[in-house]
Amino acid sequence: xxxxxxxxxxxxxxxxxxxxxxxxxxxxxxxxxxxxxxxxxxxxxxxxxxxxxxxxxxxxxxxxxxxxxxxxxxxxxxxxxxxxxxxxxxxxxxxxxxxxxxxxxxxxxxxxxxxxxxxxxxxxxxxxxxxxxxxxxxxxxxxxxxxxxxxxxxxxxxxxxxxxxxxxxxxxxxxxxxxxxxxxxxxxxxxxxxxxxxxxxxxxxxxxxxxxxxxxxxxxxxxxxxxxxxxx
Amino acid sequence: xxxxxxxxxxxxxxxxxxxxxxxxxxxxxxxxxxxxxxxxxxxxxxxxxxxxxxxxxxxxxxxxxxxxxxxxxxxxxxxxxxxxxxxxxxxxxxxxxxxxxxxxxxxxxxxxxxxxxxxxxxxxxxxxxxxxxxxxxxxxxxxxxxxxxxxxxxxxxxxxxxxxxxxxxxxxxxxxxxxxxxxxxxxxxxxxxxxxxxxxxxxxxxxxxxxxxxxxxxxxxxxxxxxxxxxx
Numbered sequence: 001x002x003x004x005x006x007x008x009x010x011x012x013x014x015x016x017x018x019x020x021x022x023x024x025x026x027x028x029x030x031x032x033x034x035x036x037x038x039x040x041x042x043x044x045x046x047x048x049x050x051x052x053x054x055x056x057x058x059x060x061x062x063x064x065x066x067x068x069x070x071x072x073x074x075x076x077x078x079x080x081x082x083x084x085x086x087x088x089x090x091x092x093x094x095x096x097x098x099x100x101x102x103x104x105x106x107x108x109x110x111x112x113x114x115x116x117x118x119x120x121x122x123x124x125x126x127x128x129x130x131x132x133x134x135x136x137x138x139x140x141x142x143x144x145x146x147x148x149x150x151x152x153x154x155x156x157x158x159x160x161x162x163x164x165x166x167x168x169x170x171x172x173x174x175x176x177x178x179x180x181x182x183x184x185x186x187x188x189x190x191x192x193x194x195x196x197x198x199x200x201x202x203x204x205x206x207x208x209x210x211x212x213x214x215x216x217x218x219x220x221x222x223x224x225x226x227x228x229x230x231x232x
Numbered sequence: 233x234x235x236x237x238x239x240x241x242x243x244x245x246x247x248x249x250x251x252x253x254x255x256x257x258x259x260x261x262x263x264x265x266x267x268x269x270x271x272x273x274x275x276x277x278x279x280x281x282x283x284x285x286x287x288x289x290x291x292x293x294x295x296x297x298x299x300x301x302x303x304x305x306x307x308x309x310x311x312x313x314x315x316x317x318x319x320x321x322x323x324x325x326x327x328x329x330x331x332x333x334x335x336x337x338x339x340x341x342x343x344x345x346x347x348x349x350x351x352x353x354x355x356x357x358x359x360x361x362x363x364x365x366x367x368x369x370x371x372x373x374x375x376x377x378x379x380x381x382x383x384x385x386x387x388x389x390x391x392x393x394x395x396x397x398x399x400x401x402x403x404x405x406x407x408x409x410x411x412x413x414x415x416x417x418x419x420x421x422x423x424x425x426x427x428x429x430x431x432x433x434x435x436x437x438x439x440x441x442x443x444x445x446x447x448x449x450x451x452x453x454x455x456x457x458x459x460x461x462x463x464x
Contacts, residue, residue, distance in 0.1 A: 080352035081450045098390045105348035108388045112344040116337035120312035140388040148387050156340045156372040186305045
């Protein structure tokens with residue numbers, strides 16, 4: 001039986017990457033249901049859809065996480081994506097191959113910073129909401145990438161070399177969008193708080209036309225539940 | 233014979249991590265000698281020894297690089313190292329194991345951001361001055377880490393999946409500090425411009441007592457050349 005005392009030494013800590021979207025909100029609920037004390041991490045990387053940062057903050061508050069941190073990164077100085085470069089339009093029709101909304105090395109950068117924070121917190125688990133079924137087509141969402149990054153994490157760090165090491169957990173890896181939504185609803189996730197749209201307005205209202213909006217809307221339809229998304 | 237025209241399509245581009253220290257200055261000279269058009273990258277991560285950022289900028293100017301970028305990161309908000317947390321003293325005697333100057337996940341974060349920039353530049357090579365002979369004892373300087381990161385780079389990116397991919401080059405990997413200095417001097421590196429000290433003053437003058445100063449001084453002694461370091 002779990003102790004209810006004040007001894008914190010057996011607390012399972014995790015860093016959870018929280019974008020403010022549907023997937024990462026679900027992952028946070030799953031990590032909490034698994035008994036993790038969660039520290040959520042968001043990135044202000046010059047993305048168009050900055051409303052997702054407000055959404056992430058609200059989701060963290062509602063979930064009563066141990067800490068929420070937003071790291072500012074000047075990826076916009078690097079460019080190369082429709083999400084960070086206003087000169088590249090967000091496509092509103094399906095694309096072949098890796099889409100222009102792909103942000104170079106984004107999940108590698110995010111996981112690296114999560115790894116640094118996890119090491120300082122003595123958290124052994126890092127959760128990320130990547131998915132390779134109903135997904136974006138981004139290479140850094142695939143299982144082989146997650147496995148390779150876990151190997152890096154355990155070679156790069158003091159905790160990997162001298163301690164218990166790290167696990168990169170991607171619990172949505174093999175789920176459809178509908179399955180993700182159904183799992184989240186069972187855990188009480190309020191999807192009206194989440195923002196998925198690549199060009200959401202400042203109030204977090206969605207365009208309904210971009211790739212991310214399309215994936216989200218068909219997920220709610222396939223799950224057979226009402227879509228709480230606010231559209232412009 | 234190499235074309236001397238204005239066709240840039242055959243230019244070999246590289247991103248070079250440039251800390252402003254002795255090792256990365258040598259790596260930059262090696263990459264240029266190998267014919268790479270170099271784009272240098274430094275990080276302002278709240279380090280005590282911020283004089284190294286000025287040193288990096290000067291080295292980049294002197295080497296006439298294609299571009300020099302300094303990315304600001306709030307790693308100081310993550311903490312956990314004597315280099316970023318003023319509450320942890322820089323040790324002035326040799327330490328056992330991984331020293332307190334280890335910055336959690338630093339090289340993973342730096343390589344990730346270098347990877348993002350390399351992908352946008354269409355640069356296939358990333359140079360890093362890590363070394364595992366006369367070295368710091370940091371886990372993220374070892375060959376196994378570099379190899380694991382290269383695997384991540386090629387799984388994470390559009391260029392890795394659809395293009396020619398990336399190589400992470402660590403040309404100092406198996407060199408002693410004396411060999412590094414001798415190689416750099418042959419290539420014309422002006423080591424008086426470099427700053428290695430963990431607690432250098434604002435003018436870049438070294439303490440002469442920290443681990444990094446000790447490694448550097450014994451390198452010049454072993455190389456049998458004059459040490460141009462300015463001490464406080």
